Amino acid sequence: MGVEAVKPGRHSWPEEWQRVSLADAGRWMSGGTPSTSNEAYWDGEIPWISGASMKHLRITDSERRVTRLGAENGSRLVDKGAVLFIVRGMSLKSEFRIGVTQREVAFGQDCKALVPDDGIDPYYLAYAMRVLTPTILSMVEETSHGTGRLDTNRLNALEIGVPPLPEQRDIVAAHEAFERRIGALERELGKLRTVENAIVAGVMAESGGRIELGRWLSSIEAGKSPMAEDTPAGDGEWGVLKVSAVQPGWFKAIENKVVREAEFINARYRVCVGDLLMTRANTEELVGLACVVRERAERLMLSDKTLRLVPDTGVAEAEFIELALLSPSVRSQVRSRATGTSASMKNIGQSAVRQLMVPDVPKAIQRKVVAAVSASRKRSQGIQRQIAKLKQVQQGVVEDLLSGRSRVNRT
Incomplete structure (x- = not known):
């Protein structure tokens, strides 16, 4: 089986294909959440799908499960072969999560289900919708709580070609x-x-033992976060790091905001090859991530949420400190020492960083x-x-x- 090119005609799809709006591609269903105060509704055998559990195309399970009673009182059930996708949540700001159920599942109100009509393969439908991701993300609106919301009326109007x-x-x-x-x-x-x-x-x-990280460091430096546009710096421009620039063990230079005002540019905070960076503030799972900058970073500055750990080169290697900071034992310490009442934004201070116990x-x-x-x-x-x-x-x-x-x- 191979692929051969065809000359495009005047239509978007070949003439023998059907032009189908998503509204007419199948039966649409809305989900819901059973009362969490009713124990009879939860910890059953039926996966309850939410945005957090939609990580793969094939939807098989979820950390949260409901009983059949719970599914029938506040949620909705779909069988194998339904297409589920996210219509509300933070993830909609950057991605469109979609999948196909592999078994009977219930699903929450942040999702919609589309049960395809006869003649439409569920995987074909999911792929056809996923190709529309740029258009779909352009429809996302921001709610008063800062989460993304997809206008399903506009989504319904999108068309796909169905061979x-x-x-x-x-x-x-x-x-x-x-x-x-x-x-x-x-x-x-x-x-x-x-x-x-x-x-x-x-x-x-x-x-042989553990020592405080501070004994391996000459200093810790923090940057500043000036007002900046939420777009990456271009050639010849300066930028300030986002916390997402610090990934586990690697530096993502594109994650920065351009700084156009000369008064906010300070070469003291410039990121250089060999720097050991750490996030001071982030979500509970991501605070304290570390990486060594291994590639040249053009005109990028530390923000007030990123730290530069300067090793005492007589006793420690930056790359080894990076490995230690990413190890499960030290990550556990970071989470326990991080402060803040909200799980969406935790902080770890410089003194707490110095007190982290690392292998001697x-x-x-x-x-x-x-x-x-x-x-x-x-x-x-x-x-x-x-x-x-x-x-x-x-x-x-x-x-x-x-x-x-x-x-x-x-x-």
């Missing part, structure tokens, strides 16, 4: 062929990360650990590049198939 069912299934099969290859690479990547974690865990377990490992051993992990990460980066390339090709091929610009050759 005959055999061609739908061919398109789904082409998409899934990419998914299998990507999945195999992601599993290989997971194994490498397991090896990296085992290397660090072994050193942690074998170290000689610098010579630190270097060996860093070298071993770096070799593994180099292999991981190669796999990540393969995955990124495959996803790029996949997106182009599937978009062409869904638009009818290319057709699956079954010969």
Whole structure:
């Protein structure tokens, strides 16, 4: 089975395809939440799907479950083969989560269900809707609470092209062929990360004791957060870091806000290659993340929510401190020391950072650990590049198939 290009006609889709609005693609259903005060409604056998549990295309389970009584009193049930998607929540500000149920599930009011009509494959429908993500995200409105809300009336009006069912299934099969290859690479990547974690865990377990992180640091520096546009700095412009620039073990330079006023630019806060950065404020799960800047960062400054940890190079390696800060034992300390009443914004002060207990490992051993992990990460980066390339090709091929610009050759 291959893919062959066709010349586009005057229509968006081939003439033999049906033009179908999402409103007419199937039966729409709204969800709900059973009363949390009624114990008879919860901890049953039926997965209750919310935005938090929609992480994959194939929806199989959820951390929260309801009883059949609960599903019938405040929620809704759908069978296998329903398309679920998010219509309300913070995630709508950056992504459109959609999936296909693999079993009977209940779902909350932040989701909608679309049970496709006969003649429409549920996976084809999900892929066709996912391709519309840029358009769908442009419809998202912000509520008074700051969350995103999708106007389903506008969503209903969107149209998709629907080929005959055999061609739908061919398109789904082409998409899934990419998914299998990507999945195999992601599993290989997971194994490498397991090896990296085992290397660090072994050193942690074998170290003779623990010392305060402050004994490895010469200083801690904080930046400032001037008024800035929520758009990345361009060539020749200065930017201030967002907390999302600090990822677990890697630096995401694009996560910054442009600073145009010269009075707010201070080279003292400039981020340099080799800097060890840490988030001072973030959500409960993300506060205290750390990374070493390994690539040149052009004209980027620390914000007041990012810290630069300056190691005492006589006793510690920045890369080893990064590994220690990302280890489960230290992450647990960070969460326990972080302050703030809201789970959406926790803070950890400089004194608390200095008091974090890390393994007392000689610098010579630190270097060996860093070298071993770096070799593994180099292999991981190669796999990540393969995955990124495959996803790029996949997106182009599937978009062409869904638009009818290319057709699956079954010969």
